Amino acid sequence: xxxxxxxxxxxxxVMVGLMGAGKTSVGRAxxxxxxxxxxxxxxxxxxxAGCSVVDIFSLYGEKEFRRVEQQVVSRLLDTPPMPKVLSTxxxxxxxxxxxxxxxxxxxxxxxxxxxxxxVKRTKFRDTRPQLLHTDSKKILAQLxxxxxxxxxxxxxxxxxxxxxxxxxxxxxxxxLQEHLEQKDKQNGR
Numbered sequence: 001x002x003x004x005x006x007x008x009x010x011x012x013x014v015m016v017g018l019m020g021a022g023k024t025s026v027g028r029a030x031x032x033x034x035x036x037x038x039x040x041x042x043x044x045x046x047x048x049a050g051c052s053v054v055d056i057f058s059l060y061g062e063k064e065f066r067r068v069e070q071q072v073v074s075r076l077l078d079t080p081p082m083p084k085v086l087s088t089x090x091x092x093x094x095x096x097x098x099x100x101x102x103x104x105x106x107x108x109x110x111x112x113x114x115x116x117x118x119v120k121r122t123k124f125r126d127t128r129p130q131l132l133h134t135d136s137k138k139i140l141a142q143l144x145x146x147x148x149x150x151x152x153x154x155x156x157x158x159x160x161x162x163x164x165x166x167x168x169x170x171x172x173x174x175x176l177q178e179h180l181e182q183k184d185k186q187n188g189r
Contacts, residue, residue, distance in 0.1 A: 014106045041086060053089070077106060094150050
């Protein structure tokens with residue numbers, strides 16, 4: 001693995017994937033490794049709305065949440081500092097307007113995890129509105145069916161397993177480095 005200082009980033013890195021895939025923990029670790037800021041879009045949405053994501057869903061519904069999410073993610077992509085690592089909610093990349101903006105202005109990294117790992121990682125959390133008071137395995141399986149083809153449009157795909165954060169981070173870093181090298185070759189650098 002090359003030293004992180006050798007990576008030349010000039011745009012945000014956006015972490016995408018389902019809840020429990022590791023977008024926040026891996027994104028935060030990647031930002032630290034790269035020496036750039038980390039931003040969690042759900043935390044920024046909560047700050048803008050003055051209430052939790054769960055409350056936004058229950059009070060206003062998913063449609064209103066997606067509207068606010070689109071505004072916040074657009075703002076985060078358009079404002080300094082650049083580069084930065086941005087962790088998005090599991091539905092952000094599914095929204096066509098957000099996906100188009102991410103694909104044109106950022107490097108997207110899909111953390112792809114299997115159903116059992118997602119269930120394990122989300123089992124004891126009450127911050128996932130879609131999984132409250134329901135069969136989380138069934139919902140997650142449905143989301144995999146509905147969303148994995150869209151997530152596959154991301155610039156980079158990294159399969160994650162029940163492994164250490166350090167190991168997943170190394171895979172993400174290596175995939176990012178390879179992506180940047182390919183872009184340099186395409187651009188004749």
